[in-house]
Amino acid sequence: MNKLIDLTREQGQDYGTGLVKFNHLLKETGLFDDDKLAELIDKTPREFYMITHMNVEGKKMIWRNGDFNGLSGKEVIEAIKHGQLWLCLRGIETFSPEHHEVMEQAFGEVANVTPHIKTDRSQTHILISSPNASVLYHTDIPIIHHWHVRGKKRFYLWDEKDKTVLPDETLEAVILRETEEEIHYEKDWDKFASVIDLEPGISCTWPQNGPHKVDNLDGLNVSVVAEYFTPQAKRKYGVYYANGFMRRYLGLKPSSTSTEGLAAYAKCALALLLKKIKFAQAKEREMMLSFLLDPKNIGGIINLKQSEHKPITQL
Numbered sequence: 001m002n003k004l005i006d007l008t009r010e011q012g013q014d015y016g017t018g019l020v021k022f023n024h025l026l027k028e029t030g031l032f033d034d035d036k037l038a039e040l041i042d043k044t045p046r047e048f049y050m051i052t053h054m055n056v057e058g059k060k061m062i063w064r065n066g067d068f069n070g071l072s073g074k075e076v077i078e079a080i081k082h083g084q085l086w087l088c089l090r091g092i093e094t095f096s097p098e099h100h101e102v103m104e105q106a107f108g109e110v111a112n113v114t115p116h117i118k119t120d121r122s123q124t125h126i127l128i129s130s131p132n133a134s135v136l137y138h139t140d141i142p143i144i145h146h147w148h149v150r151g152k153k154r155f156y157l158w159d160e161k162d163k164t165v166l167p168d169e170t171l172e173a174v175i176l177r178e179t180e181e182e183i184h185y186e187k188d189w190d191k192f193a194s195v196i197d198l199e200p201g202i203s204c205t206w207p208q209n210g211p212h213k214v215d216n217l218d219g220l221n222v223s224v225v226a227e228y229f230t231p232q233a234k235r236k237y238g239v240y241y242a243n244g245f246m247r248r249y250l251g252l253k254p255s256s257t258s259t260e261g262l263a264a265y266a267k268c269a270l271a272l273l274l275k276k277i278k279f280a281q282a283k284e285r286e287m288m289l290s291f292l293l294d295p296k297n298i299g300g301i302i303n304l305k306q307s308e309h310k311p312i313t314q315l
Contacts, residue, residue, distance in 0.1 A: 004029075004106045005203070012114040016143060016230045019157065019194070021204040024147055029102050032149045032222050037128060038073030040096055044089050047315040051076075052086040053291055053301050054133055063136060063182065065312055066301060069292035077128070081220050082299030086129040090314070093124055100124070103224060106147070121228040129221045130299075135214035137185035139166060141175055141237065142227040145205040148198040151221030155204075156193040158211040165189050166211050168257065172244030175237060177284040183211065198223075208233045235259040238268030245274055287312045 007022040014020050030036065041049075051066045063086075068076055080087060093100040103124050111119075122142065129135075131151065139160070146155075158165045166183070173179045196204065197217075206212070229237070236259050243254040258264055274280065288309045294300040 002028075003109065004102070005109045007110060007113050009113045012110070013116070015110070015114045015205060016117045016119065016228075016233070017207060019204065019206045021196070021202065023201050024106065024203045025201065026102065026106065026147055026224065027149050027200055031099055031102060032126075034074075034077055034220075037126075037222070038077050040089060040092070040099065040126070041068075041073035041076050041087075043095055045095060045315075047313055048090045048094065050088045050090065050287070050312070050314070051293070052088075054084045054086065063180075064290045065287050066291040066293060067289055069295065069302070071293050071295060075295070075298065076293065077220070078298050079293050080128055080130050080299075083130050083301070084133055085299070086133055086135070087127070089126040089128070091123045092126055099126070103226070107226070110145075117230055119228045119230055120234075121226055124224060124226045127221070127223045127225055129216055131216055131219055131221070133216045133221070135212075136182045137211060137213040138180075138182045139171065139174055139209045139211045140227070141209070142229050143205065143208045143233050145203070145226045145228060146198075147203045147224040147226075148200060149222045149224065150200055151219035152200075152217040153198045153221055154215045154217055155196040155198055156190065156213045156215075157196065157206055158189065158193050160207050160210040162192070165192065166209065168240070168243065169247065171209055172240050172247065175240045176244045176248075176280050178280075179285055185213070208236060232259055235264055235268055238271040239264055241271035241274065242267035245270070245280070287314065 002025070004026060005022060005024045007020075011020060011022055026032065049068075051068065052063050053066055054063055071079065076087070079085060093103075107121065160166055170183050174183065198204070236257075239257055239259055243257065246252040246254050256263060289304070289312050290309050291301040291303050294302050
């Protein structure tokens with residue numbers, strides 16, 4: 001297979017710590033055309049997809065989780081093209097060897113020009129979303145590498161060190177999984193954001209926990225997203241997890257978020273222990289099924305009654 005990325009060692013110096021942007025040729029593989037995506041949807045196990053609908057209630061945009069409701073992959077693609085929908089096919093390495101193979105090559109090429117950094121990828125997802133859909137202001141726990149393949153979108157990124165746009169307690173709540181990744185946002189913060197227009201063939205990664213939001217601009221949007229950690233990213237996770245525990249359960253007010261030194265390593269050890277005994281699991285938020293795709297109205301949804309809502313199992 002021909003080379004898939006155009007990234008130099010100089011560009012890759014900030015990989016894992018800063019904003020890195022480069023070109024790729026994933027679209028040329030043919031694996032992200034409508035027919036291939038429909039085949040992929042058809043073979044995706046229920047535990048590996050999330051279909052989300054976006055609508056405005058008052059002044060607030062609400063995301064809700066749904067189900068294909070028996071629609072075929074081709075019908076799901078058409079629904080996304082005509083609706084306000086966002087589909088995540090999670091962990092494609094589990095059920096799509098051909099997509100896994102091409103992404104392994106792409107990440108192998110990245111690794112060849114970033115020998116200074118060790119990364120540990122957990123899962124790779126495919127995102128398919130409607131032409132005018134939006135992704136709410138949120139923060140992710142791991143570092144994200146975004147490969148944009150089809151459509152156009154505008155990406156707004158904020159400084160993760162800015163405590164105004166990302167207070168410590170907010171990040172702790174996300175890491176402890178007390179809340180969704182969507183977090184408090186003020187329109188005035190837009191003036192502090194870096195704005196990046198993503199077109200087919202653009203790949204980018206940014207600092208861990210960098211708050212961001214996305215507006216689709218044109219066409220069916222298709223991207224590949226990989227979650228990864230570096231050693232420092234794992235320590236940051238551990239520090240914030242421990243700080244959140246100490247703030248909530250011990251009545252302390254931890255102020256240090258340093259990932260270096262004995263205190264940081266002690267916090268990471270505490271976080272590891274708490275995770276092992278599943279201390280916070282009972283308070284983790286639960287994803288609920290609240291709508292079905294409408295087979296008679298492509299792009300539409302069928303709202304379920306509150307009494308019909310049920311948890312969605314994800315692996």
